[in-house]
Amino acid sequence: MSGHHISSAKFLWGVAISLFMLTFITVAVTWVAIPEPWNVVVAIAIAVVKAIIVSAFFMNLYWDTKFHSMLFVLSIVFFLLFIGITLLDTLYRTDPIPSF
């Protein structure tokens, strides 16, 4: 059954340790002065890797039906659309925002 994958305790610990290490790395890269846009890119890239690890191996998407992965990915796609369309407005205003 696709929904009943049982991970070994060792494997789950391995996943958690890799997440702890990535957390350390994401803090450690702020000690190195990375120039402006790239520090954000690196921070988000590490967060995305961590999110993929959590969703694939803790939320079992790796062993699950592809339908659940599709739901998850589609929510991200619509979220990116949300960001994109909002920025098309906010980035190109001549007068940013009046009072708030």
Added chain:
Amino acid sequence: MSKPSALEEKLDHLQHHFIDSDQQFEASKMGMWVFLVTEILFFGGLFVAYIAYRAWYPDLYLLASTELDTFWGAVNTAVLIGSSLTVAMAIRSAQLNQIKGLIINLYITIGLACVFMVIKYFEYAHKFEKGILPGSYYSYEGIAHEKANIFFSIYYMMTGLHGVHVLVGIGLMIWLVIKAKKKVFHSGYYTPVEITGLYWHLVDIIWIFLFPLLYLID
């Protein structure tokens, strides 16, 4: 499903409108994933506010995030990852019929979630004392930017909504412990544990993004 012992299996949990336990399990899990999609878009609105204002006031974010303590943010990240591990262990225990292990792992998860909330409480209390409050209640003088209150409105909304989710998670975990003690769960039925686990991992994922976006800007 055509095991000879099928008749002896505990089937109290099976609702009459499902063919078997697996179908019921899969239906519940799909429902939870659909809910998680709405959760992502729910938090998405706040992330969009964060991005739009960061594009307008990049220097504000650099200044204001120095008020956030990276150390405690990192500790809380580790606490939540640890709690994700124990939830995954709880599900594994349920799958293996180890009800004692399930209850112990749920207790550890509840403990870690409480640690997270206590740290969050001290972070908030420290800011409230300084007058760092959201919106028009903001009265702190230490940040040389006229829009400083905006960063903290976004901070309180994002971490506050996340905190509410952690509290809901604690409630759900307590409910699972009560059910587990009543011997409701076994290897053939642990759907609520699995589904609460999915919720808890999503709360973890959201914090994984909040931590670098709020604490690690400077």
